Amino acid sequence: MGKVLMKGNEVIAEAAVQAGCKYFFGYPITPQSELVAYMARRLPEVGGLFLQAESEIAAINMVYGAAGTGVRVMTSSSSPGFSLKQEGISYLVGSELPAVVVNVVRGGPGLGNIQPAQSDYFQVTKGGGHGDYNIPVLAPASLQEIVELTSEAFDIADRYRTPVILMGDGMLGQMMEPVEFGERTESELPEKNWATTGTRGDGQPKIITSLELNAEALETRNEALQNKFARIKENEVRYETYKTDDADYIMVAFGTVARLTMNAINKARQQGLKVGLIRPISLWPFPEKPFLETRDRVKGYISVEMSAGQMVEDVRLAVNGHADVDFYGRTGGVVPTQEEIYQKILTVTGGISV
Amino acid sequence: MLEETIIAGFGGQGVMSMGQLIAYAGMFEGKAVSWLPSYGPEQRGGTANCAVVVSDEQVGSPLVTYPSTAIVLNNPSFDKFEPLVSPGGLLIINSSLVARVSKRSDIKVIELTATDIANDMGNVRVANMILLGAFIELTRVVSCESVIHSLKKVLSEDKHHLIEVNKQALNKGTSMISVTH
Numbered sequence: 001m002g003k004v005l006m007k008g009n010e011v012i013a014e015a016a017v018q019a020g021c022k023y024f025f026g027y028p029i030t031p032q033s034e035l036v037a038y039m040a041r042r043l044p045e046v047g048g049l050f051l052q053a054e055s056e057i058a059a060i061n062m063v064y065g066a067a068g069t070g071v072r073v074m075t076s077s078s079s080p081g082f083s084l085k086q087e088g089i090s091y092l093v094g095s096e097l098p099a100v101v102v103n104v105v106r107g108g109p110g111l112g113n114i115q116p117a118q119s120d121y122f123q124v125t126k127g128g129g130h131g132d133y134n135i136p137v138l139a140p141a142s143l144q145e146i147v148e149l150t151s152e153a154f155d156i157a158d159r160y161r162t163p164v165i166l167m168g169d170g171m172l173g174q175m176m177e178p179v180e181f182g183e184r185t186e187s188e189l190p191e192k193n194w195a196t197t198g199t200r201g202d203g204q205p206k207i208i209t210s211l212e213l214n215a216e217a218l219e220t221r222n223e224a225l226q227n228k229f230a231r232i233k234e235n236e237v238r239y240e241t242y243k244t245d246d247a248d249y250i251m252v253a254f255g256t257v258a259r260l261t262m263n264a265i266n267k268a269r270q271q272g273l274k275v276g277l278i279r280p281i282s283l284w285p286f287p288e289k290p291f292l293e294t295r296d297r298v299k300g301y302i303s304v305e306m307s308a309g310q311m312v313e314d315v316r317l318a319v320n321g322h323a324d325v326d327f328y329g330r331t332g333g334v335v336p337t338q339e340e341i342y343q344k345i346l347t348v349t350g351g352i353s354v
Numbered sequence: 355m356l357e358e359t360i361i362a363g364f365g366g367q368g369v370m371s372m373g374q375l376i377a378y379a380g381m382f383e384g385k386a387v388s389w390l391p392s393y394g395p396e397q398r399g400g401t402a403n404c405a406v407v408v409s410d411e412q413v414g415s416p417l418v419t420y421p422s423t424a425i426v427l428n429n430p431s432f433d434k435f436e437p438l439v440s441p442g443g444l445l446i447i448n449s450s451l452v453a454r455v456s457k458r459s460d461i462k463v464i465e466l467t468a469t470d471i472a473n474d475m476g477n478v479r480v481a482n483m484i485l486l487g488a489f490i491e492l493t494r495v496v497s498c499e500s501v502i503h504s505l506k507k508v509l510s511e512d513k514h515h516l517i518e519v520n521k522q523a524l525n526k527g528t529s530m531i532s533v534t535h
Contacts, residue, residue, distance in 0.1 A: 005378055005389070005507075031393060115394060175416050176374065176389040178381045256416070263414035337419045 003178040008168060009034035011143045011179050012102055013042060015150035016074050018181055021100070022048030023073040025062035027055055029081045030114040031170035032104035036076065056081040060088030060101070067097035068208045070195030072154055076102035078170070079120055080111055083128070089163055090129030093225070094210025096194075098157035100150070102166045104173040105306075107333030115333025116170035118255060121310035124165050125284040132222055134229050136236055137165040137283040139254045143177040149281070155187045160232055161194070167283065169306060171256045171335060232285060239287035240279045243269065247276030249349050250294060252315050253304040254280045257336065261304050264341035271352045275345055283311070291318035300324035302348055304341055307331060355385075355410045357495040358418040360435055362403035363427025363448070368482035371508055372425070373404035375486065378504035379496035380408040388416035401431045408495050423493060425485055426452060427468075444492060446485055464488060466530060472523060480523035487527020498524055 006014070013035045016024075024039040036052070043050040053059035059075045066073040077085060082103040092099055105120045107113040120128075124137045136156050140146045146168070153164040196206045212218040242262060244250055253261040258279040268275045278290045278301075291301075300323050303312035312327045319325050328344040330336045346352070359376065363369045373389050380387040391404045405418040423444040424435040432447065432454045439445050441460040450469035466488055472481035490498055501524060505517050 003381055005374070005381055005387075113394075170393070171390065171416065174391055174393050176377060177413070177416075178387060259413075260415045260417060266414070335417055337417065338415050339419055 003180050005176050005178055006143065007034055007174060007176050008143050008146060009104065009173040010038045011146045012076070012150055012166065012168070012173075013038035014181065015147045016100065016154070017042055017046055017048070018184060019072065019151040019154045021072040021074045021154065022046060023066045023071055024048070024050050024075065025053050025059040025066070025073070026075050027053050027059050027077065027081060029056075029078045031106055031116075031173045032076055032078045032102065034173070035102065035104070056084035057088065060085040060092075063099050063101075064088055064092055064095070064097060067092065067099045068095075068196050070192035070197065072098075072100075072158075074100040074102065076104065078104045078106045078114075079108050079117070082120065083123070086123075086129035089135070090127075090131050090133065091210050092163040093129075093133040093135065094131060095208050096161040096225075097163070097208065098154075098161050099163045100153045100157055100166060101163055102168070105167060105169045107331070113333045114170060116172075116256065116335055117306045117331070117333055118169055118257065119307035119310065119331060120167070121283065121305070121307055124167055125286070125314070133225065134232075134284050135163055135165050136160075136232055136285070137167055138238070139167045139281060139283050140172065141255050141258045141279065141281075143172075143175070143179045145281075146172075147179055147181055151184055155189065156232075156236055158189045158192070159187070160228055162228070162232070167255070169255055170333075236282060237285045237287050237289065238281035239290055240281060241290055242277040242279065244276035244278065244290065244294060246274050247294070248274045248299050249276075249345070250298050250301050251275060251277045251304055251341075251345070252280070252301055252311065253277065254283060254311065257304055257306055260336060260338045261341050263338040264345060267338070267342050268345045268349075273345065273349055273352065275349070280311070286314045286318065288318045291315070295319045295322035298323055300326060300348065302326045302328060302344060304336060304344070305329045306335060355408070355495070357408045357423065357493060358421050359406045359408075359423045359425065359489070359495075360403055360418055360421040360438075361406070361425045361427075362401050362431035362435055365402045367427045368479065369402055369425075369427060370404050372482050372486050373406040374508055375501050375504045376406045376408065376489075376496060378507050379500035382500045382503055383496055385409060385496075386411060386413045388413040390416040390418075401428065401434060403431065403435075423489065425489060427482070427485070429453060432456075446489055446492075448481060448485060450481070462492075464492065464531070466527070468527075471526060471530075475519070475523060475526065477519050477523075480520055483520050483523035484527040484530075487524040487529075488531045489527075490524075491528040491531035498528060
């Protein structure tokens, strides 16, 4: 089909449809409403179902219902609406149901504004709902990467029977870039023999629930969940490095901020400063390996975020005191410019020695 | 080649579609492109703008702080972006609607009475295409042919009869530059 120019929000929607998602329940909120609108138009074309729910809470519980039948289902929102979905997300984890939840993050807290932000990092990586759980979180940096990661999000969801979060920001959702939807390679995935589609007299009733009144039994279930999270940590880490081989300082950034940071790195490199980048693609599981490999030879790390400093805590855990960890961030919908990031590089590295 | 352009004006002047046309045209020519709109809660009478990056290499930042070219279609846009054009850059002004005069000597400034010219052509709404034509002639970032090809993508089927007048406006813009500069 060749390259097409599309908005990020529309790319998420089309990529989901091409990944076999036929059910979407959502509620519009800026800056991701184009995703909802695209699904409303597109899903009937592929024999799917789009439903605008009365609220985000209703939408996530509709997702729970649909996921229970084993179909590929998605919902999307932006920060305040995503907060409303937390109870349902916790239930999805507890009931081990696969689904993809999109959060196109905007400025917060509270109603905040509609500008780009990454300040839901804690919420998506540390469990925004109640109970002991983690969810795989994928953070694309370009519209082409959205195509790939949306598809992977559905595969991971089915492989581990877990909700998966796709996290972008308002800038990624609103911008246009050329994208190409290639042929999808179908992954080998476990059969959904747990789906509640009726037993037709051929076995015991199937039950999907997160309720377990017996404490020991719930603890056993939690242990099984923890084992699953350990498997995900082992198999689903994704990251990219850029010019880290000879770097004295390594920047850490994800999503669109990684692109702005890359520009700043290129400028610093032109001035002879050896700076590289670690770009986490999976925010959970957080990529520890590139830090373990570099922390004893670099002088320091600089985490750049559209938040007051959230991912930087995971960076510190991964670096574990072996090197300095610095931070630069803007909040409230302000996007850090490449010039500001470059200035931060100069400040931390001590600038250009002549 | 790296061209980072900001196009700004009132909502309705076609600044967003100008940017999209450049992005489409760049894509058709095999270049890397990005288009980023300002999508804040803009007030009526305020400015809407978009940033377009066309590059031979992968686009890093879709966000442009210091544009290599700014095309401004109203006074607030002039005030906001004239100081930000990077040294050696280009400022294209729709002087039919912008009453300001740039005092910068480190950039190239082009003033076109685009709205008046469009009026003379019988369609005030193609003022943006006149400015776009001038932009293309001055920067050669994409070709006019690619932009005309892109019009078929940007305009829905029922508006394809408008392609001809847009094309004329585009050519008008390019010819005004090639004659005077």
